[in-house]
Amino acid sequence: MAFATRSPNFSAGPAALPEPVLGQIKDELLNWRNTGASVMEVSHRSEVFIEMARQMERDLRDLLSIPENYKVLFLQGGGAMQFAQIPMNLAGPGQVADYVDTGHWASKAVSVAKQFVDVRVVAGVAATDQKVLPREKDWRISKSPAYLHYTANETIDGLEFHWVPEVDDSIPLVGDFSANILSGPLDVTRFGLIYAGAQKNIGPSGMTLVIVREDLFGRAHAYCPDILNYEVLAKSESMYNTPATFAWYASSLVFQWIKNEGGLEEMRRRSLRKQELLYRQIDSTGFYTNDVAASDRSYMNVPFRILEQRLEEVFLTVAAENGLLGLKGHRAKGGIRASIYNAVPEEAVQELVDYMVDFERRYG
Numbered sequence: 001m002a003f004a005t006r007s008p009n010f011s012a013g014p015a016a017l018p019e020p021v022l023g024q025i026k027d028e029l030l031n032w033r034n035t036g037a038s039v040m041e042v043s044h045r046s047e048v049f050i051e052m053a054r055q056m057e058r059d060l061r062d063l064l065s066i067p068e069n070y071k072v073l074f075l076q077g078g079g080a081m082q083f084a085q086i087p088m089n090l091a092g093p094g095q096v097a098d099y100v101d102t103g104h105w106a107s108k109a110v111s112v113a114k115q116f117v118d119v120r121v122v123a124g125v126a127a128t129d130q131k132v133l134p135r136e137k138d139w140r141i142s143k144s145p146a147y148l149h150y151t152a153n154e155t156i157d158g159l160e161f162h163w164v165p166e167v168d169d170s171i172p173l174v175g176d177f178s179a180n181i182l183s184g185p186l187d188v189t190r191f192g193l194i195y196a197g198a199q200k201n202i203g204p205s206g207m208t209l210v211i212v213r214e215d216l217f218g219r220a221h222a223y224c225p226d227i228l229n230y231e232v233l234a235k236s237e238s239m240y241n242t243p244a245t246f247a248w249y250a251s252s253l254v255f256q257w258i259k260n261e262g263g264l265e266e267m268r269r270r271s272l273r274k275q276e277l278l279y280r281q282i283d284s285t286g287f288y289t290n291d292v293a294a295s296d297r298s299y300m301n302v303p304f305r306i307l308e309q310r311l312e313e314v315f316l317t318v319a320a321e322n323g324l325l326g327l328k329g330h331r332a333k334g335g336i337r338a339s340i341y342n343a344v345p346e347e348a349v350q351e352l353v354d355y356m357v358d359f360e361r362r363y364g
């Protein structure tokens with residue numbers, strides 16, 4: 001395998017972007033929409049930029065069928081900023097907030113929220129051979145929490161909720177969709193708030209998507225600064241200050257790309273095929289292992305090990321030599337991880353599977 005230009009890219013984030021989007025960026029980089037300047041060099045308040053921003057929001061609303069009573073915000077600070085911004089905005093003094101702790105990112109969300117609100121961890125993932133997500137019937141939900149937070153996809157641990165948790169209507173459900181937003185249809189009406197850093201399944205880093213139900217405005221702590229206040233940010237159409245204009249632009253092209261490719265149903269179909277291909281290979285002989293129960297395996301991030309762990313370094317080195325990018329597991333966990341977001345084509349996953357077969361033949 002040799003890749004003269006672009007290689008199969010399994011990076012967890014910043015991650016692969018659709019090639020047609022990169023092509024369009026390249027084509028119009030020097031002179032965007034006849035402005036005589038690049039998109040990075042024009043005012044975010046200019047008519048041409050605002051028109052692009054409004055179209056971007058319309059496209060996203062179309063894709064996810066976002067109802068009118070939800071505001072769409074394009075912010076900065078990443079998923080991690082939301083760990084703080086959510087409790088600041090949604091939990092009043094003396095309230096508790098419920099968290100489901102399913103792995104690395106949920107735990108981070110818990111530890112940050114503790115700085116702002118009385119956090120109750122209502123369920124976790126037991127440390128057994130096969131990790132299983134806790135089902136709602138086992139969640140010890142508080143009497144009337146300000147909200148209930150869960151991590152829809154654990155990007156490092158490789159777990160994903162393939163359902164939206166059923167909770168009482170009176171409890172705003174908050175979901176961290178940083179890695180799996182737009183990987184398939186999602187019923188936004190079940191949520192109080194959805195958030196996602198862009199750099200996994202949307203666009204370049206620098207932009208964070210927040211979809212928030214309007215009736216949750218007005219609950220922010222007195223010390224929540226305006227620049228972090230969802231209501232203020234919504235009123236200014238996410239332009240309280242200068243937004244990440246290039247990330248907005250690139251993300252707008254990704255939304256259009258998804259629409260052109262057939263929307264979220266099509267993204268889901270592709271994703272189902274890709275994950276099936278990869279997990280089937282992992283499970284085939286016992287040479288490779290994955291520690292998540294089949295029902296709860298992530299379709300976006302596929303962490304795996306080699307039973308004989310000393311071979312992992314060789315696997316990664318030879319993979320890199322063959323032009324397979326971004327396969328090293330997260331530093332907190334080690335091992336191997338393939339992220340197979342929307343922009344990773346099925347052929348790339350097939351290349352990886354071929355490499356796995358070949359590697360096993362040589363070293364197994």
Ligand SMILES: *Cc1c(COP(=O)(O)O)cnc(C)c1O
Pocket residue numbers: 013077078079080081105151153154155176177178179197198200
């Ligand atoms: C990557 C990730 C984050 C952190 O995102 P940043 O944008 O780096 O702050 C949070 N939650 C999940 C589920 C993630 O995958």
